[in-house]
Amino acid sequence: MLKYVLVVFCSLSVLNAKFQKYSQLQSNLILHYNGESSTTDYPEKCFAILNDFANHVSNFTFCSISNAKPITLCEKCVEKYVKFRDKYQELLNTAVNGTSCRSIFISQDRLNAVQEFHDNVLSIWNKGKCNGCFDWNHGNPSLKNETIHFHKLSNDTMKCIVTNMDPNNNEVCNRCMQSYLQLDEFYKSLSSDSIGVDSVCMDIVDSMNATRYIWSKTLNCCNLRKTPEVVFLCSAAIISLLPLLYYLAVRFCGPIRDLPNVLKQSRFKQSILRSINRRN
Numbered sequence: 001m002l003k004y005v006l007v008v009f010c011s012l013s014v015l016n017a018k019f020q021k022y023s024q025l026q027s028n029l030i031l032h033y034n035g036e037s038s039t040t041d042y043p044e045k046c047f048a049i050l051n052d053f054a055n056h057v058s059n060f061t062f063c064s065i066s067n068a069k070p071i072t073l074c075e076k077c078v079e080k081y082v083k084f085r086d087k088y089q090e091l092l093n094t095a096v097n098g099t100s101c102r103s104i105f106i107s108q109d110r111l112n113a114v115q116e117f118h119d120n121v122l123s124i125w126n127k128g129k130c131n132g133c134f135d136w137n138h139g140n141p142s143l144k145n146e147t148i149h150f151h152k153l154s155n156d157t158m159k160c161i162v163t164n165m166d167p168n169n170n171e172v173c174n175r176c177m178q179s180y181l182q183l184d185e186f187y188k189s190l191s192s193d194s195i196g197v198d199s200v201c202m203d204i205v206d207s208m209n210a211t212r213y214i215w216s217k218t219l220n221c222c223n224l225r226k227t228p229e230v231v232f233l234c235s236a237a238i239i240s241l242l243p244l245l246y247y248l249a250v251r252f253c254g255p256i257r258d259l260p261n262v263l264k265q266s267r268f269k270q271s272i273l274r275s276i277n278r279r280n
Contacts, residue, residue: 042104043096050105050114053091056084057117064124071206074130078141081125086139088118128202146190150204153183154211161214173221180215183208 063077091114094101105114125131134141160176187208191199216222 043099043101045096046091046094046099046101046104049087049091049094049101053084053087053114056080056087057121060084060121070210071128071202073124074128074133074201074203075143075147078130078134081121081130082139082141084121129199130201130203132199133201133203147201147204150183150186150190150207153179153186154207157183157211161219165219170220173219177221180211180221183211 060077060080063080064073067073067076091105092102106112107115133144133147135144157176157179160179161172164172164175166172187200187204190204
C-alpha cells in the first residue's frame with residue numbers, strides 16, 4: 001500500500017513541476033508579447049549605457065536648436081557633442097559576459113533607432129563644419145588660433161560700429177572702414193574662396209554674414225565705394241574707345257582720304273607705261 005502511495009506522490013510531483021514550468025513559460029510569453037520582458041535577457045550595463053547615450057543625444061539636440069540663430073552651436077555645444085561621441089563609442093565597444101551591447105541595439109531591425117539618431121546628430125555637426133573651429137588634441141577640442149583671432153576682429157569691428165553709430169551723420173563708415181576691411185580680408189584668408197561655406201566653421205560664416213549685412217544694408221557703407229568705381233568704369237570705357245576713335249580719324253582724315261585715288265592713278269600710269277614698253 002505504501003508503495004502505491006509513493007508512486008502516486010511521485011507522479012503528482014512530476015506533474016506539478018511540469019505545470020509550474022508550463023506556467024512560467026506561459027507567463028514569459030505573455031510578458032514578451034506585452035513588451036514587458038524584452039530587457040530581462042540582456043546585460044543591465046548595456047541598458048545603462050543606452051540611457052546615457054539617449055540623454056546625450058537629447059542634450060545636444062536641445063543645445064543645437066537653442067543656438068540655431070545666430071549660429072553658435074559649434075562652440076556652445078561642443079562639450080555635449082564630445083559626450084555624445086564618447087558614449088556612442090562606449091556603446092559600440094562594450095561587451096558583458098560575451099554579449100556585445102552593439103549586437104543588441106544596432107542594426108537589429110528595420111527601424112534601427114539608435115543608429116538613426118546617431119547619424120542625425122553627426123549630420124548636423126558635420127554640415128556645420130564644426131570640427132574646423134577647433135584643434136583636436138587626442139579627441140579633446142580647443143579653439144583654433146584662427147577662430148580666436150576672427151572673433152577678436154569681429155568684436156573690434158562691431159564695437160567700433162556701436163561706438164560711432166550716429167543717425168545724424170555717416171562717420172561710422174569712415175571711422176570703422178579699416179576694422180571692417182581687416183576682418184573681411186582675414187575671413188577670405190580662411191578659405192580658398194571668398195564665400196567659405198564649404199570649408200569654414202559655420203559659426204564663423206554666420207557671424208561674417210551678419211557683419212556684412214549690417215555694413216552694407218543697415219549702414220549703407222558700401223556706397224562710399226561707388227565714386228571710385230564710377231571713375232574706374234569711365235576710364236575703362238574711354239580707353240576701350242580709343243582704338244575706334246583712331247580708326248575713324250584715319251578713315252575720314254582729309255589727306256588720307258585721297259590715298260585710294262593716288263594709288264589708282266599710279267597703278268593706271270604704271271599699266272600705260274608697261275603697255276608702251278611692250279610695244280617698243
